[in-house]
Amino acid sequence: MSGTNNDGYLEGQILIAMPSMGDSRFERSVIYLCAHSAEGAMGIVLNQPADEVTFSDLLAQLDILPEGELIQLPDESQPLTVHKGGPVETGRGFVLHSGDYFINDSTLAIDSDICLTATVEILKAMAEGRGPKHALLALGYAGWAPGQLETEIQRNGWLTCPADPGIVFDPDLERKYDLALQKIGIDPRLLSGEAGNA
Template sequence: MLVLPGINFGSSGARNEQESNDHASPRHGKRILGAVASVWQAGRTYATFARTRHPQGSSFQNELKQRRQRSRKSAFHSVCNQLTEESMAEHSLAPGLLLAMPQMTDPNFARSVVLLCRHESDGAMGLVVNRPTDTLVASVVQFDPPLTEDRAGLRVWTGGPVEQQRAWLLLGFDPGEDDALPIAPGLYLSASARVLRHILEGGDEDRVREARFLVGYAGWAGGQLESELAASAWLTADVSKDLIFHTDAEVMWESAIRSLGIDPYALQLGTGVH
């Protein structure tokens, strides 16, 4: 399962001291608005070859032959893995939007708009962007030192059903932090308590309008999203910053589908996707 860095509500670990001395925690219990946790475990393994001098002889020749065979096999597997990854990258839907079809009956995703952040061979990860709550961020997160004032009125949004102890800041502007992760042109994810503090205390209307505090995420195992797409559970669309930040959540799903030239109420209803 793919996961992005997030603000961890459940971790008891200390925050990253290089970022700031701000510590934030829910007011109940001892849970800490934890450190930036980079849990991406992505990378490629390449075959490496080294030349070693040995005395000549039949046993050495046999050993050398076996080593060359193993090296060729290793190199072949490495190339295959690389080609698989490159092919997956070419067909990746991220960054993009997933729009739930009307027959989606799962309450976590019915009429949902999902910002697909990562889509790779071993899984996919996204954030639901049209599920606001009535809870204010400042009412559930306590900073040390305390906020001087909440001038933003920033709300908590439900980003998905997975790991709801973890939260992200989805931003429509570059926060200027090293940990900020570009998702799409003009879209960033941050796990910085300092950025959150600045938004809440600053109350800049433009920045507040383009900030989402999202709890949880949507995750798919390898091949799962592809199966759901084959079952016509989702429509796909390009990322739209205007849709995410400047369209009311209540009409975002319908607006996104209509932007494709499709009447959402004319879509054929199936037996349901769970």
């Protein structure tokens, strides 16, 4: 099930940071919401690279592959960028991926096209060319306490748009923000930092 569910929660939606956000960590961020309930929310930032670490570095650090060993990745997943998924648990890896890969008791199917797995097994499968067709690897996540995300949305900090695997898995991080805004009919050049109330 994707989109806003009957309870008004936004699990499976994309959040788009507005200029009025006021938190530099999320400036021009596009976030996929993996979970949203009365207990809070959790999402993965889709458009911030973790410049200091590569997929090869990560595999070597986790002893998945010896340093220097050639990694056989499917052509469509090259190059695999490691993302900054958010400021919470930055040492923990999360993989958003297409629904063609599933590990029982480890993979969370958020909707039919997008799943989340946070185990070393998926990294091994990706390194060996057995992983999902589309994947986004992130270190850390964005988290909100109960009611916090709703308050930020009411204060014009975020816009939401339907999830689109084309945006989630687009390798061009620079254009994800504009693509998400265009999906809901907003010209990015017309945004200002001023929020108004009707």
